[in-house]
Structure formats: C-alpha cells, structure tokens
Amino acid sequence: MRLLLVEDTVRLGELLSEGLARDGFVVDWRQDIEGAAEAVASATYDLILLDLGLPDGDGLDWVRTLRRATDLTPILVLTARGGLDDRVTGLDAGADDYLVKPFEASELSARCRAILRRPGQRMTPVLHVGALAFNVASRQAAHGDLPIELSRREGDLLETLMRRAGSVVTRGSLEESLYAFNEPVTPNAVEVAVSRLRRKLDDAGCTGMLHTVRGLGYLMRDAVA
Amino acid sequence: MRLLLVEDTVRLGELLSEGLARDGFVVDWRQDIEGAAEAVASATYDLILLDLGLPDGDGLDWVRTLRRATDLTPILVLTARGGLDDRVTGLDAGADDYLVKPFEASELSARCRAILRRPGQRMTPVLHVGALAFNVASRQAAHGDLPIELSRREGDLLETLMRRAGSVVTRGSLEESLYAFNEPVTPNAVEVAVSRLRRKLDDAGCTGMLHTVRGLGYLMRDAVA
DNA sequence: CCCCAGCCGTCAGGTCGCCGTCAGCTTCGG
DNA sequence: CCGAAGCTGACGGCGACCTGACGGCTGGGG
Structure with missing residues (x-):
C-alpha cells in the first residue's frame, strides 16, 4: 500500500511519514502541490493524504483538477479547519474523507486503513x-x-x-x-x-x-x- | 512499446536507455534534433522523451513543428529547468508532461507507463x-x-x-x-x-x-x- | 546499552531460455 | 528444371533470472 502525503510543515511531515511507514505503508512525502502533481504523474498511489493551505495553491483546486482528469485515487484531507462548511466543500471537490488536526499518527493510520477497506474500494479484507x-x-x-x-x-x-x-x-x-x-x-x-x-x-x-x-x-x- | 529518447549527454543517454530497456521498452536514442527528426520520419513511436537544450536548436520549437504537422505522439520533456514558466511554455508548445532533472531511471519508467496508460487510449486492450x-x-x-x-x-x-x-x-x-x-x-x-x-x-x-x-x-x- | 534475531538489500556465480545466425532444404514461378 | 524466396533444425552467445551467502540495520529483550 503506497501513499502520497502532501504536507508543507516539515516537522509534521516527518512525524507522519515515520508513523505511517511504521504501520507498514510505503510513503512518498511532498511539500507542495507542484511536487504532489509530479508524484501522481510518476506513480500510482492507493491513497493521497492532502493537507490544505499549501504554499503554492489551494489543495481543493488540485483535488478538482485530479477528479476532472478522472483520477479516482481516494483522497483524505487533513486540515485545521473543522467547520461543517469546509467539510462539505472538501467532499464536494471530490475528497473522500476529512481528518481534523490535531490528531495522532496512529489515528491517521487507522483512518487510512478504514478508507482502503471501504466498500466499493479496492480493498477486500x-x-x-x-x-x-x-x-x-x-x-x-x-x-x-x-x-x-x-x-x-x-x-x-x-x-x-x-x-x-x-x-x-x-x-x-x-x-x-x-x-x-x-x-x-x-x-x-x-x-x-x-x-x-x-x-x-x-x-x-x-x-x-x-x-x-x-x-x-x-x-x-x-x-x- | 517503442520510445524515442532525445538526449545529448552521452553518459545520461546510456544510463536511461539501459534503464528503459530493462523495463521492457524498445528504445531509440538520438543526440540532437536532426537525428530525432530523422527517427520520427522513419518509424512510429509510442512516446518521445525529449531533453531540452540540445546542440542544434530548441527542443520546444521542434515540439511545435511536430504538432503543426499533426503528429500526436505523446511527448515527455526532460529538463533541468523546473520553473513554473518553463513548465507552462512546454505544455503550451504541445508537450504532454514534464519531468525535472535530476530523476531516477526507475522514476522515468514509471512516468512513461503513466503516460501510456492515460485516457485517450490509443490501444485496444x-x-x-x-x-x-x-x-x-x-x-x-x-x-x-x-x-x-x-x-x-x-x-x-x-x-x-x-x-x-x-x-x-x-x-x-x-x-x-x-x-x-x-x-x-x-x-x-x-x-x-x-x-x-x-x-x-x-x-x-x-x-x-x-x-x-x-x-x-x-x-x-x-x-x- | 548491548546483544541477538530476523529482515532484506546487495553481490556474485550459476542456469537456462531466447533468439539471431547459419546452412541446407523446400517451394514456387517461369 | 533453374534460381530465387522462404522455411526450419541446429547451434551458441547473451542476458534475464535464480539463489546462496553476506552483512547492515532495526527492534526487542535483558
């Protein structure tokens, strides 16, 4: 299971990468949309973890772009904004789930597994x-x-x-x-x-x-x- | 799957040719635009990998020429210039994707596969x-x-x-x-x-x-x- | 902290299948 | 019946693949 983590905060990125790797995921970590787009073009991911508020653009715009290009990779949005509006906007844009900061690395892993296990998804138990x-x-x-x-x-x-x-x-x-x-x-x-x-x-x-x-x-x- | 690699650096050209061949692609390697044009005239390629900054002209001009001649072979541009402007110019010229140096041979292979798998499927399964x-x-x-x-x-x-x-x-x-x-x-x-x-x-x-x-x-x- | 065990990437040597070459044969047109 | 075109069995080199050995690394005791 290979994941793409998009997170601009170095400290947090390292932490999450390690935690996820420890839980058995193969992780690529990018710090901006440009890097993320590059990664998506070069490899196939089972799941994308996307922080909003990146330095070079709106993450949700990128989600829309991906979806328009018929890329159906599940996307889990990580954000500090927890309001209902934000949540709706995110899901409308084509994200699959939301996780509000702050959270534990272990919680993130669990959520990843949950998404990958979801009915209709690729993961049969x-x-x-x-x-x-x-x-x-x-x-x-x-x-x-x-x-x-x-x-x-x-x-x-x-x-x-x-x-x-x-x-x-x-x-x-x-x-x-x-x-x-x-x-x-x-x-x-x-x-x-x-x-x-x-x-x-x-x-x-x-x-x-x-x-x-x-x-x-x-x-x-x-x-x- | 047959590729045309256009790259003037001998060392790099060899490396990439080998890597791609190892991943099952048939690779023709040319070192300048003249050679590339010749190759395109005499064979049909599934994908063209184009380094910019060739000795005998601007690669992007050649891309435009090809596109004007309605050659739709996908083109992946390889370049050291990673700025957003360059990227836009490249895509505008008619390239399909961009890969910024330095990169691994394996990454290049992955990108090639991604492009070839892209919708527009020129290929009946x-x-x-x-x-x-x-x-x-x-x-x-x-x-x-x-x-x-x-x-x-x-x-x-x-x-x-x-x-x-x-x-x-x-x-x-x-x-x-x-x-x-x-x-x-x-x-x-x-x-x-x-x-x-x-x-x-x-x-x-x-x-x-x-x-x-x-x-x-x-x-x-x-x-x- | 040290030690031990298991994991896994690297290396090197061996094996074996692929396929290009060759040479002799067959087929076909005239 | 002849020559050219094409077919195919045999052979051998090459390179893909396999695998045993080794060692760095990591994680878990003690």
Missing part, C-alpha cells in the same frame, strides 16, 4: 486466488487451513500480485508499489523478494502459482495445467 | 482475429480458451500482425517494429521469428491464419477456406 488466501488487515496468508508466515515485504509483494492475479505485473510496477522514491533499490531486489516468497509458497504447497514471464514480469494465477 | 485473441497488456495470446505461451519477440510480432490483420505487412515494416535502429539484424531474423510464431499458433489449433505473401511480406487473417 481477504484476497483469494485458488486455495491461497491473504488477509490484508492481519497480513496473514494461508493455503487452505495451513497458515503461511510472511515478512512485511513478502506480504506486500503477495498482496500486489494477488490483486492483479491473472495478469502480468511488470518488475517496474512491482518496484513502484513496494518502494517509495526515496528508497533507492537495485532491480535485483524484486527478484530476491520473489524468490523468497516463492519458496515459502512452495513449502506451503502452493506450487506453480507464481510464474515468471521472461522479459516482462511476474504472473500470479491458480495452478492450472 | 485485447486484439481479436477470428478465434485468436491477444491481450496487449498482459502479452497473453489465446485461441478460444486455450492459452498460448509466447516469448517477447513472438508477442511483439503477433501484435503487429494482428493490428494490421487483413492487409499485408512487409518484412521491412515488421523489422522496423520489432527492432531498434541500433540492433543490426539479418533479414532472416524476421523469417525465423515468423516460423516460430507460426509453429506455436499451429500447435494451438490456429492453422492457416498467418500467410506468406511471396515477395511482399506476411498476412494475418481469419482462416477461411
């Missing part, structure tokens, strides 16, 4: 591919009744692959969803992660579900002949 | 010819329900043939869409690729769809008696 299941909230995988212990990366990887089960996920695309821009990483990192995940799946009896598509990427699908 | 289908995104082919495993080249080849199904595609034209200029290749390479593709299609039951037109090229069409 439990993903299934054949006999393989992955509980997104608890980060637990299982093959039938047999639980599979996964590390954080392995879980993230499995999640993205399962979400796009049946189609090829490019290495670049995986890299994008596993790492923020400020985490430089060799291309090999993804291979290694896949290798380790594959081993655990195999050990659990899920053989032949995670395919390599040479020159393109990886493909998750139910083991069919 | 699934091509059909008779019972034969090819999913351009997942690079998977199928005859009815039976999936057909294709290598990268085979997929590229099938894609071009299916896109022009019903008309003869010359060997030269195939060569152009499969290979970048800097990949020297004997004419026989295409024949071999066709041969291998034909075998896989035959094995999957798609007999007699891929015809040879002696002296001209190849023709893909539904098998009719």
Whole structure:
C-alpha cells in the first residue's frame, strides 16, 4: 500500500511519514502541490493524504483538477479547519474523507486503513486466488487451513500480485508499489523478494502459482495445467 | 512499446536507455534534433522523451513543428529547468508532461507507463482475429480458451500482425517494429521469428491464419477456406 | 546499552531460455 | 528444371533470472 502525503510543515511531515511507514505503508512525502502533481504523474498511489493551505495553491483546486482528469485515487484531507462548511466543500471537490488536526499518527493510520477497506474500494479484507488466501488487515496468508508466515515485504509483494492475479505485473510496477522514491533499490531486489516468497509458497504447497514471464514480469494465477 | 529518447549527454543517454530497456521498452536514442527528426520520419513511436537544450536548436520549437504537422505522439520533456514558466511554455508548445532533472531511471519508467496508460487510449486492450485473441497488456495470446505461451519477440510480432490483420505487412515494416535502429539484424531474423510464431499458433489449433505473401511480406487473417 | 534475531538489500556465480545466425532444404514461378 | 524466396533444425552467445551467502540495520529483550 503506497501513499502520497502532501504536507508543507516539515516537522509534521516527518512525524507522519515515520508513523505511517511504521504501520507498514510505503510513503512518498511532498511539500507542495507542484511536487504532489509530479508524484501522481510518476506513480500510482492507493491513497493521497492532502493537507490544505499549501504554499503554492489551494489543495481543493488540485483535488478538482485530479477528479476532472478522472483520477479516482481516494483522497483524505487533513486540515485545521473543522467547520461543517469546509467539510462539505472538501467532499464536494471530490475528497473522500476529512481528518481534523490535531490528531495522532496512529489515528491517521487507522483512518487510512478504514478508507482502503471501504466498500466499493479496492480493498477486500481477504484476497483469494485458488486455495491461497491473504488477509490484508492481519497480513496473514494461508493455503487452505495451513497458515503461511510472511515478512512485511513478502506480504506486500503477495498482496500486489494477488490483486492483479491473472495478469502480468511488470518488475517496474512491482518496484513502484513496494518502494517509495526515496528508497533507492537495485532491480535485483524484486527478484530476491520473489524468490523468497516463492519458496515459502512452495513449502506451503502452493506450487506453480507464481510464474515468471521472461522479459516482462511476474504472473500470479491458480495452478492450472 | 517503442520510445524515442532525445538526449545529448552521452553518459545520461546510456544510463536511461539501459534503464528503459530493462523495463521492457524498445528504445531509440538520438543526440540532437536532426537525428530525432530523422527517427520520427522513419518509424512510429509510442512516446518521445525529449531533453531540452540540445546542440542544434530548441527542443520546444521542434515540439511545435511536430504538432503543426499533426503528429500526436505523446511527448515527455526532460529538463533541468523546473520553473513554473518553463513548465507552462512546454505544455503550451504541445508537450504532454514534464519531468525535472535530476530523476531516477526507475522514476522515468514509471512516468512513461503513466503516460501510456492515460485516457485517450490509443490501444485496444485485447486484439481479436477470428478465434485468436491477444491481450496487449498482459502479452497473453489465446485461441478460444486455450492459452498460448509466447516469448517477447513472438508477442511483439503477433501484435503487429494482428493490428494490421487483413492487409499485408512487409518484412521491412515488421523489422522496423520489432527492432531498434541500433540492433543490426539479418533479414532472416524476421523469417525465423515468423516460423516460430507460426509453429506455436499451429500447435494451438490456429492453422492457416498467418500467410506468406511471396515477395511482399506476411498476412494475418481469419482462416477461411 | 548491548546483544541477538530476523529482515532484506546487495553481490556474485550459476542456469537456462531466447533468439539471431547459419546452412541446407523446400517451394514456387517461369 | 533453374534460381530465387522462404522455411526450419541446429547451434551458441547473451542476458534475464535464480539463489546462496553476506552483512547492515532495526527492534526487542535483558
């Protein structure tokens, strides 16, 4: 789960980035609308956290721009203004939810999870591919009744692959969803992660579900002949 | 997906070419506007990556020229100048997006993917010819329900043939869409690729769809008696 | 604070599939 | 029946991918 945090206060930005990262999110942090627009153009986010009152423009205008461009990424607005009017304006502009400052980092994480879990959103609590299941909230995988212990990366990887089960996920695309821009990483990192995940799946009896598509990427699908 | 990279710095050009190639793009790299214009005249690109500040002219002028000639290939401008004015000028000239240096190769790839995925979809997700289908995104082919495993080249080849199904595609034209200029290749390479593709299609039951037109090229069409 | 354990990114060496080349064969037109 | 065009089996180099080993880092005890 990759988030874009747009917040101009350095102190707060750092704090929130850390808190969210600690809760397992991959976070890109930008400090103005220009930077945010750039980030959105370069990567796909599962959620955008947007502070209003940015130095280079009105955040809500940006929301409208995004929506006009048919970008449906959920947006959570963070603001000090808590009045009902502001709230309505925000939701009208196309935001999905509001969180009024001040709040705890942990509260923010919880709210993020809630939005991502929302009905109609992309997050089903439990993903299934054949006999393989992955509980997104608890980060637990299982093959039938047999639980599979996964590390954080392995879980993230499995999640993205399962979400796009049946189609090829490019290495670049995986890299994008596993790492923020400020985490430089060799291309090999993804291979290694896949290798380790594959081993655990195999050990659990899920053989032949995670395919390599040479020159393109990886493909998750139910083991069919 | 074939890209034209226009960048005069040798070091950077090499780096980006490699990075993009690694992410599955076919890349032609030119170092000046003259070379770029030449390339555009002789091949069709899915995206142009244009550095400004080239030795033989202003890149933005070239963009305007292209647009005036109704060439709508998406253009991503790479530049060190990040000011808002420059940005506006670039977009006004007809560029589709801006990426400010310095950036990572992986970031560039991501941006390319984002642009290519943009609405306006120049690309039908699934091509059909008779019972034969090819999913351009997942690079998977199928005859009815039976999936057909294709290598990268085979997929590229099938894609071009299916896109022009019903008309003869010359060997030269195939060569152009499969290979970048800097990949020297004997004419026989295409024949071999066709041969291998034909075998896989035959094995999957798609007999007699891929015809040879002696002296001209190849023709893909539904098998009719 | 130190130590230990697990995670994970890096590296290097090995394996293997892809595909371009070649050469010999087949097909086709005249 | 000849020559040119096209086909295809064999081969080999290259590079993508895999994986075991290593070590920096982090988080949790004690």
